[in-house]
Structure formats: C-alpha cells, structure tokens
Amino acid sequence: xxxxxxxxxxxxxxxxxxxxxxxxxxxxxxxxxxxxxxxxxxxxxxxxxxxxxxxxxxxxxxxxxxxxxxxxxxxxxxxxxxxxxxxxxxxxxxxxxxxxxxxxxxxxxxxxxxxxxxxxxxxxxxxxxxxxxxxxxxxxxxxxxxxxxxxxxxxxxxxxxxxxxxxxxxxxxxxxxxxxxxxxxxxxxxxxxxxxxxxxxxxxxxxxxxxxxxxxx
Numbered sequence: 689x690x691x692x693x694x695x696x697x698x699x700x701x702x703x704x705x706x707x708x709x710x711x712x713x714x715x716x717x718x719x720x721x722x723x724x725x726x727x728x729x730x731x732x733x734x735x736x737x738x739x740x741x742x743x744x745x746x747x748x749x750x751x752x753x754x755x756x757x758x759x760x761x762x763x764x765x766x767x768x769x770x771x772x773x774x775x776x777x778x779x780x781x782x783x784x785x786x787x788x789x790x791x792x793x794x795x796x797x798x799x800x801x802x803x804x805x806x807x808x809x810x811x812x813x814x815x816x817x818x819x820x821x822x823x824x825x826x827x828x829x830x831x832x833x834x835x836x837x838x839x840x841x842x843x844x845x846x847x848x849x850x851x852x853x854x855x856x857x858x859x860x861x862x863x864x865x866x867x868x869x870x871x872x873x874x875x876x877x878x879x880x881x882x883x884x885x886x887x888x889x890x891x892x893x894x895x896x897x898x899x900x901x902x903x904x905x
Contacts, residue, residue, distance in 0.1 A: 716808035724760035729866040742870035745824040745901035761863035774855040782836040788827040815897040817876040824899035835891040873898040
C-alpha cells in the first residue's frame with residue numbers, strides 16, 4: 689500500500705513538473721528592445737587595437753539597452769530603406785540572428801527592434817561544443833536562410849553566406865571592444881542537434897555562434 693502511495697506521489701510530482709514546464713513555455717513573450725543608442729562608443733582605431741576573442745565570461749546579465757545596442761550593431765537597420773549595418777550579397781539579408789539567453793531562445797526582429805520568442809528553454813550550452821557558451825549571458829546563433837538567395841547556384845550559396853556572416857560577427861567584435869564587453873566566435877557546433885532544438889527548417893543552415901558578456905573577474 690505504501691509503495692502504491694509512493695508511486696502515486698511520484699507520478700503527481702512528475703505531472704506537476706511537466707505542468708510548470710508547459711506554463712513556462714507559455715509565458716515566453718516578445719521583448720520590445722529599447723531604441724539603440726548610436727551616439728556613444730570609442731574611436732575606431734582604439735577599438736581595433738582592443739578587438740580579441742575571449743572564452744571566459746562573467747555570468748552577469750547584459751542590460752536590455754546594451755543588448756539592443758549589440759544587436760543593432762551586428763545587423764540592425766541603419767537606413768530608411770531597410771538596409772543594414774553589415775553588407776549582404778545583393779542585399780538578400782539572408783542571415784537571421786537567434787539570441788540564446790538564460791530564459792529562452794529568441795529571434796532578433798530588426799524591423800520591429802524586438803526579440804520574437806522561439807523556445808522557452810536555456811539552450812546556451814548547445815550553441816557550442818566547448819564548455820564556455822553555457823556561462824556567457826548572450827549567445828548569438830547566426831543562421832543562413834538559403835531560400836532567400838534563390839538566384840545563386842547551390843554550389844555558391846555557402847560562399848556568399850559565409851562572407852555575409854563574417855561581416856556581422858566582426859561588427860559584434862567591434863561593438864564588444866568599444867563597450868568593455870568580451871566576445872568569442874566559434875564554428876565548433878553540433879549543427880544537426882542544435883538545428884533540431886531550434887526547430888529550424890531544412891533551408892536554414894547554422895553557420896557560426898558568438899558569445900558576449902562582461903569579462904570574468
């Protein structure tokens with residue numbers, strides 16, 4: 689009898705945990721980012737001098753304003769015609785930026801200057817095969833939507849997208865150096881596993897990931 693009661697308690701607890709997980713998935717909502725600040729920063733030559741890759745991060749969260757500035761710097765809209773802070777071949781703008789935070793995964797919506805919810809789960813550790821991504825407060829995953837450059841032969845799509853994501857990642861590095869943040873880009877990713885976790889479509893291809901945060905003390 690006691691065994692049955694114990695089993696029943698475990699089942700009830702499991703249902704409760706699942707219910708809480710489901711409830712958490714329901715509360716992940718769009719995040720309206722503050723208007724990017726474009727009047728700060730350090731002189732370019734000093735920023736280039738300090739640009740580097742770091743693999744140690746403080747767990748301290750980035751303020752929402754800083755996150756907004758970061759995303760705008762990487763691939764935000766900087767002209768009335770919708771063109772961006774980083775170039776893309778024929779203005780395809782085929783690179784999507786997914787933002788992995790402690791509370792979940794979002795898609796950066798540059799036009800709305802917002803984070804659109806994708807997954808209410810902390811997948812930071814899955815954004816790289818090294819140990820450090822799980823400690824970084826922000827991990828950006830750069831995904832190419834190859835369906836947007838349909839006029840390019842299949843054999844050339846990877847080349848164009850690789851060039852485009854390089855510009856974006858460098859913008860991220862320069863912003864980090866200007867703002868006293870640290871950053872690290874990587875290609876060592878279990879792409880099939882991460883794509884499955886992110887619920888990507890077949891034409892979406894993970895290219896790189898990049899971590900951002902404050903220096904570890």
